[in-house]
Amino acid sequence: MxxxxxxxxxxxxxxxxxxxxxxxxKNMAYTEQEKERALALYDELGSIGKVINQLGYPTRQNMYTWIKNRNISFKQRAAVDYCDSPTHRRHPTLEMKLNILHRCFEIGEDIKSVSEDTGYSRTSIYSWRRKYLNGGAGALMSQKKHLPRGELTAETASTVDANQDNLMAKVKELEFENDILKETIKILKKDQGIDLLMLKNKEKTMIVDALRSKYSLSKLLEKMHISKSSYCYQHKHLYSTNKYEPIKEKIIELFNENSERYGYRRIQALLRKDNIQISEKIVRKIMKENNLIVKTKKTKKYNSYQGEISKAVDNFLNRNFHAERSNEKMLTDITEFSIPAGKVYLSPIIDCFDGMVTTWNVSTKPDADLVNQMLDTYYFSLANGEKPLIHSDRGAHYRWPGWIERMNKYGFKRSMSKKGCSPDNSACEGFFGRMKNEMFYGRKWENINIEDFITIINEYILWYNTKRIKKSLNYMSPSEYRQNLNLA
Missing domain, CATH: 1.20.5 (Single alpha-helices involved in coiled-coils or other helix-helix interfaces)
Known part of the structure; x- marks a missing residue:
């Protein structure tokens, strides 16, 4: 116990x-030599525990305190040295303030980066900007800080006046450069920081004209590095009212010649064929000014779907409308034209190779004979025993016994779109859309009978095959494309 x-x-x-x-x-007082020895060993080993084990002192709390005080001392000395350096003054000059504002709010540099680079806080930069917006460059000048110390003698007064003049000259020069930069961004839509020497004479002329009311012509030409003769030449052609008059007449002629069916891209391609080089923007501008607009209209399209009459086949085409040769992949469908005299139906067969309408049939009734006669005509036009794939939608015409018997008899391969999925036959739908935009919509058909309208459809398809240029065919018609490949 x-x-x-x-x-x-x-x-x-x-x-x-x-x-x-x-x-x-803990309360033991350490000498400066002991502190320096411990800190030096800490810098070498990087561990407070190893320092204490090796030296036998101090406590961890003491070591943390010494390290913290040393870091604070380093930062204070660095700040004093930086503020006393020539590149960073405690009270910046007007020129330095304007330069910082120019970098931040004109050139577009990051304000935080500029603040760290110059040593002035972001709060100061925003304060200078507010003063500049309210009172201009004069509001940034502190009279007491910019005036010299001591008595104001005659010599001191002249020095003050000279400094003031120099500052105002620098302010005006900076404002001049800023105005040029603003007009460059506004008129030419260039990025910030663009090199003025890289601009074309036409672009320089546009900037000079925008600033002529504020600055003298000689000063602007000197700053933009453009001679007066070049400026006058560009100014004359830039604002010439009759510059595009001959081209305008040619564009109107081409537009009317093609029955108002061509947009600005195809008009430009035709001009290029006549060795007339002009940009798409100018063609589009001239067509807009002269109201040369391709007429379009959206209507509900004809639908021949009547339910599941017979078993549908698979979609072997699978939206791959590219063909290596003619009569390899063919598309077909039916579209409706409604005019005051009645309704007309078109059933074509389109070649995926170049978009040519190989065979077509027009009728006033959407019956089986419409598609059957078309298929018979197409079969007898083939040579060398070709057996193409023919793709259609799921309409009743392509599921009746007469169509299926002919397909099997001729050895053609059937392919069908998904139910209600027009993109599966988009190449054929695209032809119908272009045809109606260029030939049907926006025109008056009151005095046209059925026979005349069928003639107009036949003439359009002939024009489409032989004369209508296509961008995908290097601006050639399907017939020209085949002649170029020695296929016709």
């Missing part, structure tokens, strides 16, 4: 002794 009491007493004595030694150690 007494042994337990003795052991407990010894533990309490050891605890008190350890606590007392730690308190004494």
């Amino acid at each position: 007494f042994e337990k009491e003795i052991k407990k007493f010894e533990r309490e004595v050891r605890t008190i002794s350890w606590t007392k030694r730690n308190k004494e150690k």
